[in-house]
Amino acid sequence: MKLYWTRGTCVLAVLIALEDAGASYDSYHVAFKDREQRGAAFLKLNPKGRVPALETDRGILTEVPAILAYIAQTYPDADLAPLDDAFAMGEIHAFNAYLCATVHVAHAHRVRGERWADETSSHEDMQRKVPETMAACFDLIEKEMLRGPWVMGDRYTICDGYLFTICQWLEGDSVDIARFPKIEAHAKRMAARPATQKAVTFWSP
Amino acid sequence: MKLYWTRGTCVLAVLIALEDAGASYDSYHVAFKDREQRGAAFLKLNPKGRVPALETDRGILTEVPAILAYIAQTYPDADLAPLDDAFAMGEIHAFNAYLCATVHVAHAHRVRGERWADETSSHEDMQRKVPETMAACFDLIEKEMLRGPWVMGDRYTICDGYLFTICQWLEGDSVDIARFPKIEAHAKRMAARPATQKAVTFWSP
Structure with missing residues (x-):
């Protein structure tokens, strides 16, 4: 690969x-x-x-x-996903689809506005709104999605690294992760894992 | 259910x-x-x-x-997906993620612009760009993704009904499906299926 x-x-x-x-x-x-x-x-x-x-x-x-x-x-x-459990896999796909199609898209309006509009004034309008839309997404994750200690509860899955990844963008999007205590604790839990540390070291700009 | x-x-x-x-x-x-x-x-x-x-x-x-x-x-x-073939499932998830996170999102900028910007001028700018972005998405699907006769080739999968669904929005988005001969033929193939006809009759406004 x-x-x-x-x-x-x-x-x-x-x-x-x-x-x-x-x-x-x-x-x-x-x-x-x-x-x-x-x-x-x-x-x-x-x-x-x-x-x-x-x-x-x-x-x-x-x-x-x-x-x-x-x-x-x-x-x-x-053991990164409950492969044989259709409902549990559905929950994993739903969580990852939300990150991909709603949260990543909300974030992208800060730096990729030209995908969806042509005028500079529109891009600036989009940029101004990103802190609000990203905070709304993370509020929903905090209150309704993240079960703890991992996204899906006791079991670590492919959802956890993806949530941690999008958390890395919060500061640049002017959203304070401390507003979301469960998500902040999850990010710390992720950051303590050797696999995460190795990946982050490789990935960091 | x-x-x-x-x-x-x-x-x-x-x-x-x-x-x-x-x-x-x-x-x-x-x-x-x-x-x-x-x-x-x-x-x-x-x-x-x-x-x-x-x-x-x-x-x-x-x-x-x-x-x-x-x-x-x-x-x-x-038999709606090759469940035991990780790569073929990856292709299915990738196709559906593209529809969900790129194509549906492009379309949504015509009628849901308030998700990403506040000013009326921005919403109008987004609306003007939708025919261009949707056409670009469908051009990519036509040239690079749709294998034919079905999305994944000889095998009908959960991708086919999803592509057919998003095709229903093209006219409202001012994109002529006739620009995409493979996609248009796929839509006709889908429309000829009794399962599609039953679902469309139930769903149509």
Whole structure:
């Protein structure tokens, strides 16, 4: 396997899961600062022009929730998801879909507003609203989703590294994680794990 | 099972999958026109205030990709996903994550701009850009994702009803599906299936 990744991005969730799984893999750093993700070579590999992309002997996988599910299913001994329990897997997919389609999207309006509007005034409006939308997302996670000690309760899963990853963006989005005591405790619990530490050291800008 | 749903929304993908699975279920129509999805009773059930929400004997599942995966795993005889093939499942999760987190989000900027910005001028800017962003998404699906005859090739999966669902929004988003011949043929193939017809009849406004 070969992971195409970029420092500071949501790829951290994948790096943590690969560490958790004890997977061996190659990696290639895609330089966003040079717009390498929109270059012909990378687009041939991943026409979406985004990271992460995981190259396997069967082809490329994209999208964090999909790659996390793939790692969990490919390394069952790592026990990263309750693979045979359709309802529990549904809860995991739902949590990761919320991070991917609502929380990551809310965050992206701070730095990627040109995806959805053309005017500078619109981009500034979006940027102003990000602290509110991100806080609303994390309020919902704090009150309704995070069971503790791990996202799904007693069992550590592929959801935990993904939540921890998006927490890394809160400060830049002007949201104080201390407003969310359960999430803050979860982030500290994650940060104490050797797999997380190894992934974060590799990933940090 | 009880499905909380609203006419015209992405819930069509779930209705199709439930028909495909031969599942029996109750349903409750959530009246968006009365803002019922933001009312106390519904928020108690689904704090996200969105549909679909599938009530099971184990609890509530939300998010289209998660509910589709749950249906596929709960009704294995319906053969809606290659459950034991981690890579093929990864491709399915990746396709559905793209629809959920990129395509649905692009569409939502036409009618839900208040999620991400406050000014009327920003909402109008977003609305103007939707035909461009939706066309770009469908161009990528046409050229890089849809294998044919079904999304994943010869095998019909939970991806097909979801793509068909989002195609229903193209006309309202001012994108002509005829620009995408493979997707248009897929939509016609889907529309010819009795399960699709039953779901569409139930769902249409």
